[in-house]
Amino acid sequence: MNKSFKKWSLFLVSLTTFGLLATIYLSSATAGNETLSNSAKVVASSDPISYASVWDRETEPDYSGTLDMIVYRSPSCGCCGVWVEHAKKHGFQIEDIKTESIAALKQRYNIPPELVSCHTAIIDGYVIEGHVPADDIKRFLAQKPQLAGLAVPGMPLGTPGMESGDRKQAFQVLAFNDRGEVEIFKEYQSY
Numbered sequence: 001m002n003k004s005f006k007k008w009s010l011f012l013v014s015l016t017t018f019g020l021l022a023t024i025y026l027s028s029a030t031a032g033n034e035t036l037s038n039s040a041k042v043v044a045s046s047d048p049i050s051y052a053s054v055w056d057r058e059t060e061p062d063y064s065g066t067l068d069m070i071v072y073r074s075p076s077c078g079c080c081g082v083w084v085e086h087a088k089k090h091g092f093q094i095e096d097i098k099t100e101s102i103a104a105l106k107q108r109y110n111i112p113p114e115l116v117s118c119h120t121a122i123i124d125g126y127v128i129e130g131h132v133p134a135d136d137i138k139r140f141l142a143q144k145p146q147l148a149g150l151a152v153p154g155m156p157l158g159t160p161g162m163e164s165g166d167r168k169q170a171f172q173v174l175a176f177n178d179r180g181e182v183e184i185f186k187e188y189q190s191y
Contacts, residue, residue, distance in 0.1 A: 054191055055086055055133055055160045063138035066124045070095045072105050073119035080119040083131055083161030090134035092123075112180040115151035126150070131159035136173050136186050147175050150185055158191070 073080035075098040109127045117130025127149030158168030175185040
């Protein structure tokens with residue numbers, strides 16, 4: 001086994017373990033009358049349960065391009081499933097492939113190691129790595145840039161699939177090309 005593959009595998013196992021632990025923690029955390037989950041805030045009351053997410057608002061309603069997306073993810077990563085649901089809410093048609101070969105897949109699509117996250121999606125020939133908001137994907141696809149794709153490296157709290165009540169980290173959606181060159185596509189400081 002080559003050295004690069006071992007590094008990728010170790011990194012992805014660590015990342016998946018972190019995601020699993022975060023999912024377990026966030027799903028069981030409570031504060032007063034509120035139950036926090038990684039997908040939405042649920043407030044206990046006698047009214048019907050309602051879910052609210054900053055990512056539910058659609059800001060690219062006029063997008064008319066392809067909506068067929070393949071998502072590759074580890075079978076043990078809960079946040080990836082929540083991100084898939086986020087993408088579906090925005091109209092994407094998902095082929096959800098659970099695989100243990102995530103490291104090899106990321107190498108196949110030449111995703112720079114510093115941009116890696118827990119799941120990888122392919123849409124219209126582009127790579128979407130990690131917890132990228134659905135509206136950013138639509139805006140990117142509408143532009144049809146000469147780039148390889150978008151990435152949100154790691155697993156920042158507050159991104160789609162990594163929501164934890166009001167806890168949010170600033171993050172960047174990064175665009176990258178086949179040579180590994182990176183530029184900021186969108187930055188989220190307060191959202």
